[in-house]
Amino acid sequence: MKQYVAIIGPGATATTEDCRNARDAAALLAADGATIVSGGLGGVMAAATEGAASAGGITVGLLPGPDRSSGHPDLTVSIPTGLGELRNGLVVRSVDCVLAVGCSWGTLSEIALAVRTGVPVVSLGGWDLPHDDGLRTASDVEDAVAAVRAVLAGP
Amino acid sequence: MKQYVAIIGPGATATTEDCRNARDAAALLAADGATIVSGGLGGVMAAATEGAASAGGITVGLLPGPDRSSGHPDLTVSIPTGLGELRNGLVVRSVDCVLAVGCSWGTLSEIALAVRTGVPVVSLGGWDLPHDDGLRTASDVEDAVAAVRAVLAGP
Amino acid sequence: MKQYVAIIGPGATATTEDCRNARDAAALLAADGATIVSGGLGGVMAAATEGAASAGGITVGLLPGPDRSSGHPDLTVSIPTGLGELRNGLVVRSVDCVLAVGCSWGTLSEIALAVRTGVPVVSLGGWDLPHDDGLRTASDVEDAVAAVRAVLAGP
Amino acid sequence: MKQYVAIIGPGATATTEDCRNARDAAALLAADGATIVSGGLGGVMAAATEGAASAGGITVGLLPGPDRSSGHPDLTVSIPTGLGELRNGLVVRSVDCVLAVGCSWGTLSEIALAVRTGVPVVSLGGWDLPHDDGLRTASDVEDAVAAVRAVLAGP
Numbered sequence: 001m002k003q004y005v006a007i008i009g010p011g012a013t014a015t016t017e018d019c020r021n022a023r024d025a026a027a028l029l030a031a032d033g034a035t036i037v038s039g040g041l042g043g044v045m046a047a048a049t050e051g052a053a054s055a056g057g058i059t060v061g062l063l064p065g066p067d068r069s070s071g072h073p074d075l076t077v078s079i080p081t082g083l084g085e086l087r088n089g090l091v092v093r094s095v096d097c098v099l100a101v102g103c104s105w106g107t108l109s110e111i112a113l114a115v116r117t118g119v120p121v122v123s124l125g126g127w128d129l130p131h132d133d134g135l136r137t138a139s140d141v142e143d144a145v146a147a148v149r150a151v152l153a154g155p
Numbered sequence: 156m157k158q159y160v161a162i163i164g165p166g167a168t169a170t171t172e173d174c175r176n177a178r179d180a181a182a183l184l185a186a187d188g189a190t191i192v193s194g195g196l197g198g199v200m201a202a203a204t205e206g207a208a209s210a211g212g213i214t215v216g217l218l219p220g221p222d223r224s225s226g227h228p229d230l231t232v233s234i235p236t237g238l239g240e241l242r243n244g245l246v247v248r249s250v251d252c253v254l255a256v257g258c259s260w261g262t263l264s265e266i267a268l269a270v271r272t273g274v275p276v277v278s279l280g281g282w283d284l285p286h287d288d289g290l291r292t293a294s295d296v297e298d299a300v301a302a303v304r305a306v307l308a309g310p
Numbered sequence: 311m312k313q314y315v316a317i318i319g320p321g322a323t324a325t326t327e328d329c330r331n332a333r334d335a336a337a338l339l340a341a342d343g344a345t346i347v348s349g350g351l352g353g354v355m356a357a358a359t360e361g362a363a364s365a366g367g368i369t370v371g372l373l374p375g376p377d378r379s380s381g382h383p384d385l386t387v388s389i390p391t392g393l394g395e396l397r398n399g400l401v402v403r404s405v406d407c408v409l410a411v412g413c414s415w416g417t418l419s420e421i422a423l424a425v426r427t428g429v430p431v432v433s434l435g436g437w438d439l440p441h442d443d444g445l446r447t448a449s450d451v452e453d454a455v456a457a458v459r460a461v462l463a464g465p
Numbered sequence: 466m467k468q469y470v471a472i473i474g475p476g477a478t479a480t481t482e483d484c485r486n487a488r489d490a491a492a493l494l495a496a497d498g499a500t501i502v503s504g505g506l507g508g509v510m511a512a513a514t515e516g517a518a519s520a521g522g523i524t525v526g527l528l529p530g531p532d533r534s535s536g537h538p539d540l541t542v543s544i545p546t547g548l549g550e551l552r553n554g555l556v557v558r559s560v561d562c563v564l565a566v567g568c569s570w571g572t573l574s575e576i577a578l579a580v581r582t583g584v585p586v587v588s589l590g591g592w593d594l595p596h597d598d599g600l601r602t603a604s605d606v607e608d609a610v611a612a613v614r615a616v617l618a619g620p
Contacts, residue, residue: 002543004533035542058541058542060542060544062544066394066558068469068559076523076541076542077500077523077525077541077542078467079525079527079544079555079559080558080559081555081558081559082393082394082396082558083244083392083393083396084244084248084272084376084392085244085268085271085272086241086244086245086248086392086393088244088268089238089239089240089241089243089244090241090544090546093239093241093531093545093546093547094533094544094545094546104271105267105268105270105271105286105289106267106268106271108263108264108267109264109267109268109271112260112261112263112264112267113240113243113260113261113264115260116240116259116260116261116264117239117240127284127285127286128285129282129284129285130282130283130284131260131282134260157388159378190387213386213387215387215389217389221403221549223314223404231368231386231387232345232368232370232386232387233312234370234372234389234400234404235403235404236400236403236404237403237548237549237551238547238548238551239531239547241547241548245389245391248376248390248391248392249378249389249390249391393554394554394558394582395554395578395581395582396551396554396555396558398554398578399548399549399550399551399553399554400551403549403551414581415577415578415580415581415596415599416577416578416581418573418577419574419577419578419581422570422571422573422574422577423550423553423570423571423574425570426550426569426570426571426574427549427550437594437595437596438595439592439594439595440592440593440594441570441592444570
């Protein structure tokens with residue numbers, strides 16, 4: 001069965017390290033055969049798309065706007081949802097595991113929705129939240145990818 | 156112009172204090188003429204509905220499920236959205252100010268969406284988040300209601 | 311239990327007769343205690359809102375845009391969904407019966423969604439569709455209101 | 466630029482001819498390089514997915530349910546939207562042209578939303594609607610594919 005991983009994180013406020021981590025993680029997971037889902041825009045989203053594409057993987061961008069002009073050109077499939085930030089819920093709903101790289105308020109909304117709805121979350125370089133039930137904090141890219149792989153492998 | 160305030164917070168995990176705070180705040184804001192929007196279910200949502208109803212106010216419940224059977228009986232209007240947790244985004248989108256009483260992962264998703272989309276948030280008894288830009292932390296019900304009133308009064 | 315009826319129909323292309331029918335039907339159903347849901351804009355939507363308000367009823371407008379400025383001032387509750395035409399599905403989903411007055415492509419999308427999802431539809435002055443399973447065509451306002459009342463009364 | 470075509474039509478009530486037409490049209494359009502979007506389930510949706518896959522094309526299924534178990538195995542990407550019939554609006558919103566093969570109430574809702582929002586629609590073997598502005602009725606598969614190609618080629 002095909003498996004889907006969302007790589008989420010800041011757009012305009014992403015750090016260079018966030019983007020490098022997202023790119024590397026996406027390439028490794030895409031090489032495993034995972035489909036990489038993101039919000040389809042810049043920053044961590046773009047890095048994840050590029051990383052997965054570099055490994056020959058399939059990438060999906062669920063865009064907030066009503067047309068696909070804002071989507072990254074490397075996306076295999078872009079879906080202009082026209083839902084604004086409600087598309088964050090679709091990103092979470094459509095995957096087997098969420099990997100958050102860095103954080104922002106938009107990213108936090110997706111992490112929170114994922115924990116709320118039982119989608120496993122791995123967090124790398126994110127905010128230090130007061131509760132961590134349902135969250136797996138990773139120390140580096142290798143650790144993050146190992147944690148995602150463990151989720152996909154199942155219990 | 157009519158003004159809309161979302162009162163959000165935990166359902167099943169709400170504390171007695173959360174519920175008392177939500178009830179009291181809702182009654183005060185409804186007495187001002189504000190329409191109180193919530194997720195329409197139990198805990199803080201039910202307390203806000205009951206508080207606003209006790210003050211003769213209008214209450215709206217945006218329900219996650221496909222029918223209105225789960226909605227609080229005091230709701231003036233219940234909307235079964237069938238959107239699951241995506242309805243959290245509708246709660247935030249439909250109001251002029253968000254008052255969060257207590258916290259949970261679902262509540263956190265709404266706080267984060269509100270900050271992300273520029274809807275002012277007042278938080279009472281919530282989690283201690285690592286960033287507080289866009290959030291106004293209140294010390295008690297009176298302080299929270301004053302902060303919401305300041306938002307509604309405008310700059 | 312509170313009952314909800316959607317009154318749907320053309321906006322800018324509504325005829326004078328459509329608007330009079332929508333106003334009269336809304337007033338009668340609101341006098342029964344039904345909550346009148348609409349898309350919240352002009353034409354048939356505005357007429358239904360005004361008719362229900364004139365009878366002291368509760369009216370809900372589910373607006374397509376991201377803010378409530380386009381909503382009719384008589385609405386008891388307006389919800390800016392920001393969903394564009396996807397809000398048509400929310401209108402249908404949130405009611406016990408749909409009354410279509412006149413027709414347009416937007417109206418037709420709601421009729422079709424209602425039939426598809428099992429929400430009873432009464433149609434007055436609409437298009438002559440090639441299939442009418444799930445649709446009750448009414449001859450005038452009195453007949454339409456009687457048909458809606460029969461739906462709300464249940465089997 | 467990548468181009469997206471929705472092939473829509475009945476699920477369980479699709480005729481053998483509808484399915485053959487959908488399969489053939491999907492294969493031809495996928496061979497052109499178009500991405501084929503559908504509702505991801507059976508009948509015309511399954512036929513379109515299989516036809517596009519047979520031509521090596523990319524297929525996307527926007528599923529109504531909350532998980533991807535109902536999606537066709539040939540889909541390149543399946544998105545469990547959890548939106549129920551509101552996903553019909555996403556199907557329409559995400560494409561440059563809609564090809565309707567056969568009809569049903571669900572299909573009609575998509576046709577109506579497309580015409581309403583300005584997405585060109587080509588219809589093959591559908592219902593005889595009382596208005597046809599915005600609709601191009603095709604006589605057979607070749608005619609339908611030619612009409613879709615004309616839309617994609619632009620004015």
